[in-house]
Amino acid sequence: MVTLDDVRKALQQLFSRAVEEVPEIRSWDKVYQFSVQGLGDFYVEIKGGALRVVEGRHPKPIATLTTTSDVLEKMMSGQLDAMKAFLGGQLKITGDVLDTINLKKLIDAGLGKVSEA
Numbered sequence: 001m002v003t004l005d006d007v008r009k010a011l012q013q014l015f016s017r018a019v020e021e022v023p024e025i026r027s028w029d030k031v032y033q034f035s036v037q038g039l040g041d042f043y044v045e046i047k048g049g050a051l052r053v054v055e056g057r058h059p060k061p062i063a064t065l066t067t068t069s070d071v072l073e074k075m076m077s078g079q080l081d082a083m084k085a086f087l088g089g090q091l092k093i094t095g096d097v098l099d100t101i102n103l104k105k106l107i108d109a110g111l112g113k114v115s116e117a
Contacts, residue, residue: 002073004042008053010076011044014110015051021109025049032103033061033095038069046106063095065103078111 019025026049033043043058044051067075071090074080082104085091093100 001038002069004039004053004055007039007042007072007076011051011053014076014107015046016110017112018106018109019049021112022105025106025109028102030099030102031058031061032100033058033064034072035064035066036069036072037067039072044103061095062099063093063097065100066092066094076107078113082107 015025025046028046029048030046031043033041035041040055041057042053042055043061044053045058067085067090071080071085075082075085075091080090082091082100086093
């Protein structure tokens with residue numbers, strides 16, 4: 001089972017690779033809340049050219065993504081496309097759904113994929 005430290009490390013690696021492919025990420029000021037069954041609540045803050053993963057809830061995230069730890073792990077490893085997970089009901093998004101395309105762009109760039117967004 002994936003832990004919050006695993007998620008933190010994976011997202012840091014994806015972010016490091018993504019900023020080389022998509023330099024605009026360095027200027028983002030975004031917070032995405034995650035509620036993950038089997039893992040709990042945490043948020044991802046992308047600000048000032050850095051990415052932080054913080055346990056708990058953020059007062060004003062752009063969007064909240066709800067899923068299971070298994071689905072999250074598959075999305076971050078490239079085994080499952082986030083859009084397919086969303087359309088298939090494995091990933092629920094509340095808030096600014098369209099802005100989460102930026103998060104997909106970051107993950108795709110970090111995995112070495114060309115984002116369709």
